[in-house]
Amino acid sequence: MTNAQPDNAARETDYLAVHEDVVKRVLDRQPADEYLYDLAELFKVFGDSTRIRILYALFESELCVGDLAGILALSPSAVSHQLKILKDAKLVRFRREGKIIFYSLDDDHVRTILSMGMEHVEE
């Protein structure tokens, strides 16, 4: 949730774009705001240590809510809440076996993103 302005409020007040030509060129090449927004939403999901810990745990093995609660020392409820967010973002999937539901990473994309991030952090 970012801007909401009467269009060229920018120029009028104190937003002085120093390089008009560059600004226009960059604006032309920007991806649709919708994509950028979705992208931010995706990273937002990765941007929480509980969820990251869940994802890394699932890196090793499929796990049920109880397992994750044990691993993270969190309540099953808290885990379930975060799993819902991860499910909605299509970062994890699940399969049911009796009353137990096993969660796992959704695809290799997730692994790649995590690895890229870790590389940057390790520098």
Added chain:
Amino acid sequence: MTNAQPDNAARETDYLAVHEDVVKRVLDRQPADEYLYDLAELFKVFGDSTRIRILYALFESELCVGDLAGILALSPSAVSHQLKILKDAKLVRFRREGKIIFYSLDDDHVRTILSMGMEHVEE
């Protein structure tokens, strides 16, 4: 900021780890909490649409605060705030030319992470 508990509060209450063996194995292989925390912090930086828009603008060209303010239709102050966060996370760097400061993406790591994310979003 996640856990802070008298160690095995987990087992005592209602955290029933269904698969003890799996839990132990996963716990052994988890990266240090410190890394996971830093990783979450990194993604948190990507997880805001204003910052994503800044990064994508910088994808095209180095830009000064005024340019970015024009492109995003935000105040220079707001832009500067977000740039500070991006600087601290080492996602952008800058060079000064007179009174103007030009910002640019810090390295190709950043581009890669953005691209990976976009791929996932485009599915």
Added chain:
DNA sequence: TGAACATTTTTACATCTGTTCATATGTTAT
């Protein structure tokens, strides 16, 4: 030096987010 400009910083505030607690849903086995 002092005026003009580019950027940064501080404070304040409204919104968003994660966890807890209580309750509900769904599954299995008796």
Added chain:
DNA sequence: ATAACATATGAACAGATGTAAAAATGTTCA
């Protein structure tokens, strides 16, 4: 059907976060 268990959901609260507004810092040039 009922008890026991695994997971999910809803409401509420505390802490984190982004933006606006105002003031400060730093740089150039006359």
